[in-house]
Amino acid sequence: MLHADEALGDSIQFVRYAPMVAALGAKVILEVRPAVRPLLAGLSGVAHCVDRSSTPSLAFDLHCPLGSLPLAFGTRLDTIPLAESYLPAPPAARVKAWEDRLGPRTRFRVGLVWSGDPGHNNDHNRSMALRALAPLLDCDVQFVSLQKGIRDRDRAFLGERKDIVDLTDQLTDFGETAALMSCLDLVISVDTSVVHLAGALGVPVWTMLPFNPDWRWLLNRDDSPWYQSMRLFRQPKRGDWTSVVDSVRLELERLVSASRSGAQQHQSKAATTTSQDAILSNCLGKLLWQRKRMEEAVRHFERALKLDSQYLEAANNCGRLLFNLGRYAESLECLNVAELLESKSAALYQMRGACLQEANRFAEAEADYERSIALDPSQAETHNNFGLLHARLGRTEQAVACFDRALELRPDFSAVLNNKALALMNLQLLDDAFAAFHTSLAVDPGNAPTTYNLATLQLLTGDFERGWLGREARWKLPVGLPERGFSQPLWLGDRPIEGKTLLLHAEEGLGDAIQFARYAPMAAALGARVILEVQPPIRQLLAGVPGVADCINRPSASSLAFDLHCPLGALPLLFGTRLDTIPLAESYVPAPPAADVKAWQDRLGPHDRFRVGLVWSGNPDHKNDHNRSMALPMLAPLLDYDAQFVSLQKGIRDQDRAFLGERPDIVDLAAQLTDFSETAALIGCLDLVISVDTSVVHLAGALGAPVWTMLPFNPDWRWLLNRDDSPWYRSMRLFRQPKRGDWASVVDSVGSELERLVSAWRGSDKAPGA
The missing domain is CATH 3.40.50.2000 (Glycogen Phosphorylase B;)
Known part of the structure; x- marks a missing residue:
C-alpha cells in the first residue's frame, strides 16, 4: 500500500512512482485524500485507490509513504520519472460538459489561481491578492478562475471583473478541475496543488514563485525537472509580486499574439501526440535502466516506440542503451529513427558516430562526428570521440589534436586526459604520457580506467612495484572482468595457505593464463593444494605444470571444493615480482609426450x-x-x-x-x-x-x-x-x-x-x- 503522508500537491507529485512500483511486480493500493481519489484511481498500475484513513481491516503486505518513494528509487535530478505527464486524460464527457459551460472558444483561455490554503504555514509568502493580477486582465484572453476557497478581500474584486469566468462552485473535486483544465490553453498559478495537477496532466502551466521558494522548485532556473510542461516565474526580491506579474504579462501577450497569427505557440501541451502508455513505457525503461535491468528496459523502450513511432525521447533512449549493450546494429536503427525526427541534433550525431565507430563503419562515423561538430563545436565529448576514432585508425597526431581541443573546452575532462595519455604512449612520448595520466588522476582520483592505463605504462617501463598494484583496477573497468561470486575468501597473500586448497583461476586471455601459470609451483611450495582453472584449449597443456594437483576447465562447477581462490593475474603482485625476480623464465611447461x-x-x-x-x-x-x-x-x-x-x-x-x-x-x-x-x-x-x-x-x-x-x-x-x-x-x-x-x-x-x-x-x- 502507498499512502499519502503530506498535502494534496505532494500526493500528486509523488504518485508518479505508483506505476514504477507496479512494474516491480507488486499489486499497488493507493490511499489518498478524498478530493484526489477519483482523479488518481485511473493511474496506470494502481489496482485499487481508497480514501485516506482507510479502515484498519485493509489487507496488504507492505506499505510505504508516497513521500519516501523518491528515496526508495534513488531519484536524482536527471532520473525524475514521468516528467512529461502521468495522469490519465479526464473522461471526454466531463471535458465536453466544461466546454459547454465555457461557451464558444473565441479567445485564448487561461486558468487563474492566486492563493493557496490560508492555514498553510507559508501562505503569507506564496499567496497574493487577486488585485495583484489586474495587469494581466488587460490581455485579450478569456480568464477562468480555478480558485477554490476565495477570500473575502478577493471576492469583491472578482465580482467587479466580469472578464473572469467563475464556475468554481462546480469544481467538486480534482477530477472536475482536471476536466476544466483540459479546456484551457494555459494555467497561471501561485504554488498550490493546482500546479501539480496541471504538470501531472501535461497541461502548460506557469508557476509564480516567491523569492524563497519551496524545495521542489530548486533555484536559478525557469523550468522544473518534475514537470516538463511547467515554466517558473520567480520574485527577484522578497515580496515583489509586481515584477512577477509584469514578466507573466509580457510573456502572455507574446503567446496570445502568436496564437492569433496562427504561429507556433510558445508552449504546447506535452502529451498531445504521445499516448500515456507510450510515456509510461519510456519512463519505466529509464527506471529499469537505472536499476541495471537492461533487457527489461530495452523492451519498454521498444514498446514505447511501437505505441508511438514518432517518440523522439524513446528512440534516443533505446539507441543509447542498445549501444551500451554492444548491440550496434539495433542501436543504429533507433538512432536513425531519431534522426528523421530531429535532424539538427549535435548530440544525436555524436551518439550515432560512436555507434558506427564500434561497428567498424569508420567513414560513416567520421562523417557523423563532423556533422556534430558543425552543429555544435562546443561539445568536448564529440571532440573526444573523434580523437578516439583517429587513434583507432592510427592517426595518432590527429587524435592528440582532437583531445587537446576537447581539453580547451573542458580542462578538467579526466577521460580525455586519459585518452590523450594513451595516444602519447602510442607515440612513445612517455614523459608526456605520465604527466597526462597524473593530471587525469588529480582531477578524478581513483578513476579505474586511468589507474589501469597508468599501471600499463608503469609495467611497460619496468616499474613493476607500482604497476602490479595499479593493474588490479582492471576489476573495476566499465567493461571489466566478471566477478565469479565465490563464497570462499580471496587470497591476497595475506594469510598462510599451508594445508589449504587454493583455486587459481584464469581471468584474462590464453596468453595471460600461460604466462602466469608459472606461479602455480610457488603457491604449491607454500603448502597449498593447487587447483588450476583455465580455458579448455590449454587445460591439458597446463595440467602438467609442477605443483598443480588438478587442472579443470573454466568455468568450474559451483560445487567445486576449495578453501581460497586467487586470479592468476594477481599472482605477480602477491609474490612481489620485480624485473630481476621473474620466476621460471627458462621453462615451466613440461615437454609434450x-x-x-x-x-x-x-x-x-x-x-x-x-x-x-x-x-x-x-x-x-x-x-x-x-x-x-x-x-x-x-x-x-x-x-x-x-x-x-x-x-x-x-x-x-x-x-x-x-x-x-x-x-x-x-x-x-x-x-x-x-x-x-x-x-x-x-x-x-x-x-x-x-x-x-x-x-x-x-x-x-x-x-x-x-x-x-x-x-x-x-x-x-x-x-x-x-x-x-x-x-x-x-x-x-x-x-x-x-x-x-x-x-x-x-x-x-x-x-x-x-x-x-x-x-x-x-x-x-x-x-x-x-
Missing part, C-alpha cells in the same frame, strides 16, 4: 631443412588486433630462405587463405591442432617459431622453445621497451617496429637473422648428412 611429438614428426616428413613455425595474426576480436597482426603476404620475403615453413596459424582469414593456397612451401596442418597440447607437440618438432604477439609466443616461451616475437611500435606492457630479449622467457627474442606500422622493417630484420641461423644449421651436426 614423445609419442605426440613423433606423430607430428611423421606428418612433417624428413627433417632435412631448418624448420620454422609461423603465426602472423591473432584474435580478430582483440581490441589491438589492427596493431599487432599482419597479413600473411607481408612474410613473403622469409619464404625465399631455404627452410621448411610450418603454419601454426589458427583461424586463417579470407585474405590470407588464398595466399596460403598458392604457397606449397608452407606446410599447413593447422586443422589437426585441436588444442595447445597438440601445438606444443608440433613446436617440439621445430627449430624456431616466428610469430606476432599471440598466445603461441607464450606457449613457445613456456616450453623453452626458441621463439622470435614480432612486435608493433607500441608493444604490450609485458615486452617492455628498448630491448631484444624478454625477462619472462629466456628462449625469446624480440623484433620491434622502428616506426608505427612498419612491418616491412621487422620482416627484413627477421630475414637477415634467419638467413644466418639457417646457414649455421646447415653447417651443424643437425643437418642431414652431417
Whole structure:
C-alpha cells in the first residue's frame, strides 16, 4: 500500500512512482485524500485507490509513504520519472460538459489561481491578492478562475471583473478541475496543488514563485525537472509580486499574439501526440535502466516506440542503451529513427558516430562526428570521440589534436586526459604520457580506467612495484572482468595457505593464463593444494605444470571444493615480482609426450631443412588486433630462405587463405591442432617459431622453445621497451617496429637473422648428412 503522508500537491507529485512500483511486480493500493481519489484511481498500475484513513481491516503486505518513494528509487535530478505527464486524460464527457459551460472558444483561455490554503504555514509568502493580477486582465484572453476557497478581500474584486469566468462552485473535486483544465490553453498559478495537477496532466502551466521558494522548485532556473510542461516565474526580491506579474504579462501577450497569427505557440501541451502508455513505457525503461535491468528496459523502450513511432525521447533512449549493450546494429536503427525526427541534433550525431565507430563503419562515423561538430563545436565529448576514432585508425597526431581541443573546452575532462595519455604512449612520448595520466588522476582520483592505463605504462617501463598494484583496477573497468561470486575468501597473500586448497583461476586471455601459470609451483611450495582453472584449449597443456594437483576447465562447477581462490593475474603482485625476480623464465611447461611429438614428426616428413613455425595474426576480436597482426603476404620475403615453413596459424582469414593456397612451401596442418597440447607437440618438432604477439609466443616461451616475437611500435606492457630479449622467457627474442606500422622493417630484420641461423644449421651436426 502507498499512502499519502503530506498535502494534496505532494500526493500528486509523488504518485508518479505508483506505476514504477507496479512494474516491480507488486499489486499497488493507493490511499489518498478524498478530493484526489477519483482523479488518481485511473493511474496506470494502481489496482485499487481508497480514501485516506482507510479502515484498519485493509489487507496488504507492505506499505510505504508516497513521500519516501523518491528515496526508495534513488531519484536524482536527471532520473525524475514521468516528467512529461502521468495522469490519465479526464473522461471526454466531463471535458465536453466544461466546454459547454465555457461557451464558444473565441479567445485564448487561461486558468487563474492566486492563493493557496490560508492555514498553510507559508501562505503569507506564496499567496497574493487577486488585485495583484489586474495587469494581466488587460490581455485579450478569456480568464477562468480555478480558485477554490476565495477570500473575502478577493471576492469583491472578482465580482467587479466580469472578464473572469467563475464556475468554481462546480469544481467538486480534482477530477472536475482536471476536466476544466483540459479546456484551457494555459494555467497561471501561485504554488498550490493546482500546479501539480496541471504538470501531472501535461497541461502548460506557469508557476509564480516567491523569492524563497519551496524545495521542489530548486533555484536559478525557469523550468522544473518534475514537470516538463511547467515554466517558473520567480520574485527577484522578497515580496515583489509586481515584477512577477509584469514578466507573466509580457510573456502572455507574446503567446496570445502568436496564437492569433496562427504561429507556433510558445508552449504546447506535452502529451498531445504521445499516448500515456507510450510515456509510461519510456519512463519505466529509464527506471529499469537505472536499476541495471537492461533487457527489461530495452523492451519498454521498444514498446514505447511501437505505441508511438514518432517518440523522439524513446528512440534516443533505446539507441543509447542498445549501444551500451554492444548491440550496434539495433542501436543504429533507433538512432536513425531519431534522426528523421530531429535532424539538427549535435548530440544525436555524436551518439550515432560512436555507434558506427564500434561497428567498424569508420567513414560513416567520421562523417557523423563532423556533422556534430558543425552543429555544435562546443561539445568536448564529440571532440573526444573523434580523437578516439583517429587513434583507432592510427592517426595518432590527429587524435592528440582532437583531445587537446576537447581539453580547451573542458580542462578538467579526466577521460580525455586519459585518452590523450594513451595516444602519447602510442607515440612513445612517455614523459608526456605520465604527466597526462597524473593530471587525469588529480582531477578524478581513483578513476579505474586511468589507474589501469597508468599501471600499463608503469609495467611497460619496468616499474613493476607500482604497476602490479595499479593493474588490479582492471576489476573495476566499465567493461571489466566478471566477478565469479565465490563464497570462499580471496587470497591476497595475506594469510598462510599451508594445508589449504587454493583455486587459481584464469581471468584474462590464453596468453595471460600461460604466462602466469608459472606461479602455480610457488603457491604449491607454500603448502597449498593447487587447483588450476583455465580455458579448455590449454587445460591439458597446463595440467602438467609442477605443483598443480588438478587442472579443470573454466568455468568450474559451483560445487567445486576449495578453501581460497586467487586470479592468476594477481599472482605477480602477491609474490612481489620485480624485473630481476621473474620466476621460471627458462621453462615451466613440461615437454609434450614423445609419442605426440613423433606423430607430428611423421606428418612433417624428413627433417632435412631448418624448420620454422609461423603465426602472423591473432584474435580478430582483440581490441589491438589492427596493431599487432599482419597479413600473411607481408612474410613473403622469409619464404625465399631455404627452410621448411610450418603454419601454426589458427583461424586463417579470407585474405590470407588464398595466399596460403598458392604457397606449397608452407606446410599447413593447422586443422589437426585441436588444442595447445597438440601445438606444443608440433613446436617440439621445430627449430624456431616466428610469430606476432599471440598466445603461441607464450606457449613457445613456456616450453623453452626458441621463439622470435614480432612486435608493433607500441608493444604490450609485458615486452617492455628498448630491448631484444624478454625477462619472462629466456628462449625469446624480440623484433620491434622502428616506426608505427612498419612491418616491412621487422620482416627484413627477421630475414637477415634467419638467413644466418639457417646457414649455421646447415653447417651443424643437425643437418642431414652431417
